[in-house]
Amino acid sequence: MRRYPCLLVVGALAAGVLTACGGSSGDSGSTTIVVTHGYTDMEAKAIQAAAASWNGLHPDEKVSLQFNGGNDSALQKTVAGFTAGNYPDVAYEYGSSAAQLAKQPKVVDLTSKVASSSFDWNDFYPSEREAATVDGKVVGIPALVDNLALVYNKKLFAQAGIAPPTNDWTWQDFRDAAQRLTDAGTHTYGWAYVNDGSEDTVWRYLAMLWQAGGSLLSSDNTAPAFDSAAGKAALEQLYEMAVVDKSVYLDNGNGQYLNLFNSGKIGMLWTGPWDLSSINANVSYGVTYLPGDNGDHETISGPDLYMLFDHSSARSKAAFDFVAWLTSAKEHIKFAIATGDLPLRESETKLPQYQTFLRKYPAEKVFVANLNNVKHVRPNIPDYAEVSQAIGTMVQSVLLGQASPDDALKTASSQVTSALAGS
Numbered sequence: 001m002r003r004y005p006c007l008l009v010v011g012a013l014a015a016g017v018l019t020a021c022g023g024s025s026g027d028s029g030s031t032t033i034v035v036t037h038g039y040t041d042m043e044a045k046a047i048q049a050a051a052a053s054w055n056g057l058h059p060d061e062k063v064s065l066q067f068n069g070g071n072d073s074a075l076q077k078t079v080a081g082f083t084a085g086n087y088p089d090v091a092y093e094y095g096s097s098a099a100q101l102a103k104q105p106k107v108v109d110l111t112s113k114v115a116s117s118s119f120d121w122n123d124f125y126p127s128e129r130e131a132a133t134v135d136g137k138v139v140g141i142p143a144l145v146d147n148l149a150l151v152y153n154k155k156l157f158a159q160a161g162i163a164p165p166t167n168d169w170t171w172q173d174f175r176d177a178a179q180r181l182t183d184a185g186t187h188t189y190g191w192a193y194v195n196d197g198s199e200d201t202v203w204r205y206l207a208m209l210w211q212a213g214g215s216l217l218s219s220d221n222t223a224p225a226f227d228s229a230a231g232k233a234a235l236e237q238l239y240e241m242a243v244v245d246k247s248v249y250l251d252n253g254n255g256q257y258l259n260l261f262n263s264g265k266i267g268m269l270w271t272g273p274w275d276l277s278s279i280n281a282n283v284s285y286g287v288t289y290l291p292g293d294n295g296d297h298e299t300i301s302g303p304d305l306y307m308l309f310d311h312s313s314a315r316s317k318a319a320f321d322f323v324a325w326l327t328s329a330k331e332h333i334k335f336a337i338a339t340g341d342l343p344l345r346e347s348e349t350k351l352p353q354y355q356t357f358l359r360k361y362p363a364e365k366v367f368v369a370n371l372n373n374v375k376h377v378r379p380n381i382p383d384y385a386e387v388s389q390a391i392g393t394m395v396q397s398v399l400l401g402q403a404s405p406d407d408a409l410k411t412a413s414s415q416v417t418s419a420l421a422g423s
Contacts, residue, residue, distance in 0.1 A: 140305030
């Protein structure tokens with residue numbers, strides 16, 4: 001899911017979704033708020049339908065949607081809006097942007113609002129609530145949640161005579177299967193890893209670090225903690241598979257692994273529900289939890305947020321009313337059915353419509369259950385980007401055989417110490 005400066009023209013919005021550069025509070029007492037987002041394809045249609053429905057039901061609190069050009073640049077465009085004075089009332093933002101945006105004077109503190117029993121904050125999964133909280137203050141409402149699971153090619157497993165993965169698989173089970181699936185002669189690999197040094201590289205390593213009992217940073221987020229026995233164990237696992245076994249296809253971006261999976265050249269992926277729609281219909285695949293370390297199958301989640309920014313009390317109220325409605329169980333399950341996005345609230349899985357969701361997206365049942373395997377979130381600190389860059393380079397160097405786990409850990413730890421000291 002990944003603004004145009006002022007205007008979005010979409011035919012589906014004719015049923016009452018206004019488009020403009022800014023919201024307003026009209027003389028008649030009606031209020032219009034601006035919601036920026038980076039939704040495309042099915043999600044764009046779903047948010048348009050939701051906004052049209054809201055506007056039909058709430059003539060005094062209108063919503064104007066604006067496409068932000070893509071969520072990868074949402075943070076920069078929102079910050080630029082503060083300088084220009086045309087910031088939105090609601091912005092879809094990556095969870096990793098929460099700490100930086102929380103410093104903005106215009107951010108709406110939602111702590112007391114979500115505490116209302118009618119809102120039921122605790123209905124959101126714990127990892128979502130934690131990602132939306134900075135220094136004890138709730139600064140966003142979960143907009144999307146996902147996680148990493150193991151996706152595997154059933155045909156390749158059968159051809160290799162390997163029993164399919166289970167939710168109880170150990171790391172050794174995973175490594176052994178990857179070795180047996182690998183064939184240098186046919187350029188077939190057991191596993192694929194995004195190795196461009198980006199957050200795509202980092203978050204797979206973080207799941208392994210946490211499973212091994214480690215932490216990325218100290219409890220107060222002021223010092224690195226990954227230069228530990230757990231951090232080394234996780235890197236050694238990667239080194240053994242990529243450098244020793246040579247059973248890992250190293251993608252220098254994220255543009256090839258799915259093509260190779262579709263063509264039967266990769267047996268296993270660590271990926272999320274966003275990739276399922278890109279798996280070819282003729283590929284028979286399964287989904288299980290990540291392989292575990294001592295029975296710990298912890299995964300990592302990437303919650304994104306709707307963040308609210310203050311223009312006036314009337315517009316802030318309208319913004320919260322809309323987002324609370326949009327993320328309510330009864331409304332969000334409609335969004336999930338239309339898009340394949342996972343439920344945001346645990347109560348969504350108790351609704352009759354959840355069975356409709358599972359019939360349409362049967363493979364996502366594992367991803368929904370896997371939300372209970374999320375125990376940590378990435379640190380909500382302004383310097384996370386610098387921390388991530390150091391970790392990404394560390395993992396990349398080990399996977400390429402350019403540095404030993406010990407040396408890579410020491411280098412990255414020094415870089416993270418400097419980044420945190422600079423804050």
